[in-house]
Amino acid sequence: MASSFFTKTPSLSAIFSIYTSLSAFTILFRTLLHQIIPVQIRDFIISKFTDYFSAYFNSNFTFIIEEQCDYVTNQTFRAAQVYLPTLLSRISTGSLLVSSSNLKNPMAKPKFGIPVKAKIIDEFQGIRLEWTLFSAKDNTSYMSKQKRYFHLTCKKEFRDKIMSDYFAYIAKSSVKILTQRDNLNIHTYIPEHKTWEPAIFQHHTTFETLAMEPELKNTLIRDLDAFSNGKDFFKTVGRAWKRGYLLYGPPGTGKSSLVAAIANHMNYSIYDLQLQSVKDDAMLRQILTLTENRSILLIEDLDCSSGADARKEDKEDDENQTKKKKNNPKVPLPQNVTLSGLLNFVDGLWSSCVEERIIIFTTNHKEKLDPALLRPGRMDVHILMDYCTPFVFKKLTALYLGIEEHDMFEPIEKMLLAVKATPAEITEQLMVSKNPDVTLKGLIEFLESKKIG
The missing domain is CATH 3.40.50.300 (P-loop containing nucleotide triphosphate hydrolases)
Structure with a gap:
């Protein structure tokens, strides 16, 4: 029986001959394929096969959240941008974005943010979620700029749950965070970058x-x-x-x-x-x-x-x-x-x-x-927003000099009813000295000079 098996086994030369024939056929087929089928169609077929097999064997589902949507800021991106910094303790990559733009207080505590390609893990109703921030050049417009977007990955079976509940949850959370934020921003538009x-x-x-x-x-x-x-x-x-x-x-x-x-x-x-x-x-x-x-x-x-x-x-x-x-x-x-x-x-x-x-x-x-x-x-x-009134003058004096009454108040208030002086002008005079007598005397002289002028 054993001798019969070995007698039926093809020889090494036969195997090599078959391999050579298959290789030649493969090369011929590939050559014909490249000559007959255009590049765009080949790429399309390959991408479809890739998508099919990756979808079949991959158990994850990824949401892509771009920064811009229909010429306006994507509010889901904005909500994630506000919400995710509260989860920095769950960042799985070994880096953090550190920034400080407080020019008035260089010793102020810096702000920490999410670096590009950093992964943050969140959990929602027992569902594990993974966030990743990406950035790439957008060459679709006449002026290339950075295009930012989040990937949110979860198991396929939780896709509908995330769509119906989780996005609403982060939107509500972001509104609450913005309402209680400590720092406000003032934005200026940069035409070259088309951004605020x-x-x-x-x-x-x-x-x-x-x-x-x-x-x-x-x-x-x-x-x-x-x-x-x-x-x-x-x-x-x-x-x-x-x-x-x-x-x-x-x-x-x-x-x-x-x-x-x-x-x-x-x-x-x-x-x-x-x-x-x-x-x-x-x-x-x-x-x-x-x-x-x-x-x-x-x-x-x-x-x-x-x-x-x-x-x-x-x-x-x-x-x-x-x-x-x-x-x-x-x-x-x-x-x-x-x-x-x-x-x-x-x-x-x-x-x-x-x-x-x-x-x-x-x-x-x-x-x-x-x-x-x-x-x-x-x-x-x-x-x-009118010229300084007696009430506004007394309010400014309380703020800058820390006094609410003074003998010179009455003549100054009478002069303010006859002379047009702006609150900015009055404030400038009140900052001349911390001594109320000196400051108020100087203010009277200033108002008299305006009356004469």
Whole structure:
């Protein structure tokens, strides 16, 4: 039986001959395949076979969460970006991103973030999840930039659970984190990179320290609180969840301080937009759709947005004020930005792109603005930031000198009713000395010189 088996076994030369024939056939087949089938079709077939076998043998499922979605920030990416830093103790790779942008306090505790390709493990209702941040060059636009995205990996059987419950959970968690955040940011737009760059915002002005008439201050606080709690109301009446404020008045009357007080009260970051850097309406839409929920869009000095034109008009005001008032010229918007394009983000269709947003315009010359900006419904609240009043003076004196009464208060208050002095001018005089007698005497001399001038 054994001898029969060995007699049927092919010889080494036969095996080598068969192998040579198969190799030749394989080479011939591959050559014909490459000559007959185009490269695109071959790549497509190979990719389909690869996807099929990887899906069949792989038990994991991966969600890809890109930073940008339909020309706006992907809110799921944003939620993950806020939520994941709370899980840094579960990072499985041996690295952390460390940053500190607090210029006022170099000794401040740094912030820790997620490096690219670092893996973070989360657990949700007993399901193990793995997050990874990736970054790659995006060459789809005319200007290449970094494209960031998260991979969220779980077992296939939990895919539906993650889709229905987990994403809603991190969205809710991120809102809670943002509401309780310690640091706010002020963003400036960088046209070259098409991104908003943040910096730590640490303006210490609050409504408690803001020198403003109490009736106006209380009205504004009630309005802000009603807006913050008005999600259901805005949805019911079919309006975008946004609020517009126009701050107007002479320079130095505290418009910037009021913006800071609003940001600190609402715990909102600020997007400071310089209209001079905007080329056209299309760019304006792109810029504003990149802002985030729960934020302030600030457009300062709207009457000076055209730069040289505005300065020229101011000069003409001085030379021929009566004629200017009669003609009442309007300051144009810069370059190719149209009024309709701007209004679209105030109360048009594009105003609904971001929720819970406050839009603030500031101007030194309300009379120069186009009437279309001032119509009812455009800016919900118009706030006059006026010259210093006796109440504002006493508030500033309490803050800077630590006193609430003084013999010189009465003559100073009478002078303030007759002389136009801005809170900024009064503050500058109050900072001359810590001695109330010296400071208040100098303030009286300053007001007298303004009265004479």
